Amino acid sequence: MVIARRQQRPQFIVCGDGPLAFRVSFALSTRYQGDVTVILPYAGSKHGAQMAALDHVRIVEAVRPDDDAFRRARLADADAVALLDQDDAGNIETALLVNELKPGVRLVVRFFDDELGAGIADHLPNCDVLSASKIAAPPLVALALGEARHLEVPGIDLVVGKPDQLPGTALFTLAGVRGTDAAMLPGDDAGLEPRIAIGLASPDPEPARRTRRPNGRVWYFVRQNLNRYIWYALAVLILVIVAGTTLVALTEPTHWTTALYRVVLDTLAGADPDEEAALVTRAVQVIVTVISVAVIPLLTAALVDAVVRARIAAAVSGPGSPMSGHVVVVGMGDVGTRVLATLLERGIPAVAVNLRDDGSRGIPFAREHGVPVVIGDGRRTDVLKAAQIGTARAVMAMTSDDVANIGISIAADSVERDPEHGRLRRVLRLFDEDFARRVRGLIPRSAPRSASALASPAFAASVMGPDVLDTVPFKDRVLLVAEVPMRAHCELEHRPAQEVDVPGEARLLAVRRPEKGFVSDVYRPAATNPLQHNHHLIVIATRSGLERLRARTAAPTP
Template sequence: MVIATRRHRPQFVVCGDGPLAFRVSYALSTRYQGDVTVILPSADSRHGARTAALDHVRIVEAARPDDAALRRARIDDADAVALLDQDDAGNIETALLVNELKPGVRLVVRFFDDELGVGIADHLPNCDVLSASKIAAPPLVALALGEARHLEVPGIDLLVGKPHQLHGPPWFTLAALDGARGAEDTVMLPPDDDPELDRRIAVSVASPAPEPGPGPRRPNGRLWYFVRQNLNRYVWYALAVLALVIAAGTTLVSLTEPTPWTTALYRIVLETLAGADPDEGSRSVTRAVQVVVTLISVAVIPLLTAALVDAVVRARLAAATSGPGSPMSGHVVVVGLGDVGTRVLATLLERGIPVVAVNLHDDGARGIPFAREHGVPVVIGDGRRAEVLKAAQIGTARAVMAMTSDDVANIGISIAADSVDRAPGNARLRRVLRLFDEDFARRVRGLIPGSAPRSASALASPAFAASVMGPDVLDTVPFRERVLLVAEVPMHARCELEHRQAREVDIPGEVRLLAVRRPQRGFETDVFRPAATNPLQHNHHLIVIATRTGLERLRARTAGPEARVPDTQ
């Protein structure tokens, strides 16, 4: 009898040169004990050099992952391939080529366009499509709003956040800090009966609190804001001169003729704004006033007309280039409209949160047409300048999110936001910064108190790396430098957990069971955690939250005997 064997270390191919490709390569080569071949244009690039320095990682330099590059990467030996470039069209082409060279190989493809990605996945076997920005956006938005967020688990309305953010008793704690010896060591999925832990993140099925409605606004607030923003000082000078002429003319006419002041005002206004109407029978003082008023109006009226036309034109362009055209408060300012910024913008709009977007250039960045299509005011300018942030009305905003791809620029945006005075009655501004390096983020957190630096690639990479190993990851829950995975794991016939009790799924510090799906009942879901003694069947699907190690262990415990093949040295 021939016994199936497998290599001691699985083989992976990663295509991409960026922070996500680096982090996924690191996770596959360390956490998942694999040999990784990375195809990228140059090993001397910023992230290429970092990737090349990793153990068990080999670099193949190629302008694009074509047939020759994939063969040099030994595609025939690969257990899985991850396509992590930011180019959707290029990823489609590479995915088709990979499927041609090795049909049925496990494929994980990065896509920004959800509909396109789903369409491609439907036509390629064993393919998962993920969006790094879509994975990272919900936790970033939750940080900015200071709220719990929904987990992406179909059929179950789960919230995850700090215990005080959950409107109901939490099921259990996801992450805590152990300060027993004066240190704050991170403890993931701690046991329920440890009183020494400072519990920081929990999961709950309670519904979120309703969004507060908009505060009272003064009548004509939009008109007054338009006047203040678009009428320059010369318009005010012209209006002042015009008002002075009308007041003086009205006074002189009412004093020199036996006529009520209302009639005098009526005559002067018409003569000023509609032109002269000679009256040879009137007194000389009245005729002199008419001449002066007419001469002054000839000079003032064209100036005033030109200024008003200029103000209207600038107001039409305000929404596209200069920010909101009316007062805003309680909104979020998103700086940087690349992939992550665009997805953050979409997430905020889905939540019904008012947004103002800021981008350095009107250069066709992905998020600018999206923002304008959805009526989001866009400020074109450098977000590190206080006047640009003032144009975005950051003084009355609830949060600013620095989402550019430049770490230094994001720090500068946070510092500039601090320099803008807060409007009276507004709470402290929340600041979320996108940073690549987690160690750097911790230092920035100490440098800028109250800021929340996060790495979008660090939030997304665990889901990508786990998806390379299997198509069951639903969502991620970050806490400091650690990440938990929410996954749906099917149980196969004759697996280790078959006929065991539900409580045996839990492993302290590694796995907690959320729910069980039962396909024989039309995929009904136990919304509340199943009773500890409930028996498990081979066709059940386990909804769990786990560390990466815990998820791998659970996959092994739910696999059928044909998949449990011992490694050979």
């Protein structure tokens, strides 16, 4: 008698101790029904304890992932390994070690440096390199701008968001609700209230050039850097010159322009004795000279001090001219830097704020790209005023401290706002989604989000296979955007494109047609167009729907 073997759960290894490692471990052990072994330095850490409490997750303590740690984690039985530490160099070393111990095993590596990561992926088989901050930045920026988010699908520009955020008519609904029930990828006749839809992006317009008066920057410098003592000194000099010119013009038979010329030279260059001049003129010369000797050094010192302070402030105290419609990004760590880069790619002006000029990776990036930088605590209103938040369109609190981000949002709300620029959008980076929901109730008109929660679905999906391009989270569920190749003689070969669509499971977005080893084009097929074995199907699907589609596009077993 043959006894059917119970299907084993997939085996995964996760290296890392942080919010991303926790969320990926949770997704792999629940949504993807796998057994997860986490390698981390200390099991009693905050996230280590959270991971240890999960079902189907076990902990292996090791100062660093080495041969012994992977032996105890049973690397020989693992289907995939995810390296999620915030250490590019350490992740490179560990990836090489894993490939040496088990060549060809599925590897997902967290990197910040795109060029370095791409180079590593090219030299390691079956390896994907992802950046958590790069994945999280576009949806965070979309929140700040109140726009739909672009999907990472090469060859076709798609956006997802609320139906009223889409630039045109929605192609179809991704998630809808009926009462308290939510449905993913409902049929067109499901009668649900759409919450997330997908559509074609409109071409990006050329960034509007900001008009500025020629003397705008000069006047802003004057207002920001010249204190009241300089104005007092200038007022005294002007008063002396006007009074002296009037007296000389009235007491001597000379034109007032000549009188002004003589008084200005006496004031700024000192006076030469003129014994033949009238008594009043000599008196004016003496008074003007004495006053100028006292006032001009004071004025010179004040101006030099203002210039020096302005030069120092140019590096640490924000814009040197008035700004409006910009985004203030507070926190120049990994996430803040990626957010700033995304804004620059979109042609949106920004101001960077960081607590210290301590070598955070975002400060050199901002200065290199001409972004004004303010050094100071973003929870202080004077720091936010230096970033000109009163005329900004949004503030994004991207520090790694939840409490600091809440304080930044509250401080931003207390800064007087220019009514012409509408309501300030506030995006907060928080770790815990439940905490974010409570903060949303505490601070109205704010958008708390977890960067690790935004990035973890893409990491977890990549662990499952290399064909996942992007993810669309909704509540506690996630949709996967994937590119699935069709094999010869598969179930869908020669079938119409509409057969890919399965309500609640999968919808076809586009078809990629590779020819002669090169990607020739991407197109959205008609429902009745037949599919060929060399086509790649670009779909959005649930996890189970993607697994079924993979089976339908796979080559038949002999």
